[in-house]
Amino acid sequence: MHDPTNAEVAAALDELGDLYELDGAIIHRVVAYRNAAKAVRDAGVSVVAMAREGRATELPGIGPTIQDKLVALADEGTIPAAVKLRAKFPPGLIEMMRLPGLGPKRARRLFDELGIDSVDALGAAAEEQRLRLLKGFGPKAEEGILAAIQAARREDHGQRTVLDRALAVGEALVDALRAEPSAVRVELAGSVRRMSDTVKDLDVIATATDPQALIQAAGSLEMIGSASAVSHSGARLRTHTGLQVDLRIVAPDQFGNLLQHLTGSKEHNMALRDLAVRKGLHISEYGVLDDATGQTHRCATEEEVYGLLGMSYIEPELRENRGELEAALAGTLPDLVGLTDLKGDLHCHSTASDGTASIEQMAAAARTAGYEYLAITDHSATMGFGSDVSPEELRRQIDAIRSSEVDGIRLLAGSEVNILPDGSLDY
């Protein structure tokens, strides 16, 4: 029997949180389990091993009670409280409460009062219009539930877009909006601004001399397929590529508040607000309310928002509540590696094998990017693809690379480059 991994422990804590939520526990207790699950997921060492030594409480969000439950999970393979609750609530209930529009309270009432214990049973009951018998449920609820079930079955909900595709669409959209006469400032927010690996949708915020004109113009852009939820403050757009875009127009003196709010992450914002409350400040997308004066500070920039909390500016890429808030308070935020820090590329293929550009073209591109060196690493015949390169041809290519005349860039033959332990190059 192996010790449960951190991922397994975290899943067990999340499940217990779900079960307690169905059981009607106060939300803070449920949140405590989810926080603990996150702490376990983020831990770099075995949390079960820590628990056995009584040290799991060293992790933020894990106290004596969860420490004990972790030991039980390690010793008995399960948490007794979870066993008890699983007997009370069928697994289908957890699936039901995950449907958009349903939550723990409503899922629980459907189970208690109508005996509905699975998504399938729920769908059947909605079809037969039996849900409206319940107080608080009406025709709209039945409609919404059926739509949610269909969406879940189609599995197109929860589908995410890889960053490079989302970023390309987002930057094109921002460029197009900036070209509108009514636009003053247009920026990407959300997970794409944090450079998350994948994103669910795009958030764009803007200031404008004529908000209505900009919203109208956005809906008629060539790349936009449809616009919905159009209001005085924004619109929901969908690109032809299928990506959803939430556009928000904001007053210039609140641009920083909204940009900070919509950039997230949710975890970062929750921790930031929690920290602010301890200082008597309340952060929202509209401003920062100071308990002491009753005044709400509107911030044109994010620097002002973080500054009010005594923090230096936090780069979007760091906003995941992984210690960046503490570092911003202590002034120990790291300098992020940026494109300008890249000194070269040690893996590229030319038209000599399966690349699409010549050595000279790539060297010129590398020089434009500010690189110091570029290693050409074309396939040899032993790789089994690309053109068949004999040892003689390889030698000729190395000579060609060495004799290529491109100013300001050092060209290396990949087969002859070694990276030394200290990171320097030997060739």
Added chain:
DNA sequence: GCCGTTTTCGGCCCGACTGTTTTCAGTCG
């Protein structure tokens, strides 16, 4: 259930929206 340069008890992020209600609970981002 966790946590504390406001507390060992009493708090725990903020606001909008929705459908169903006669003032709001539940859900969402």
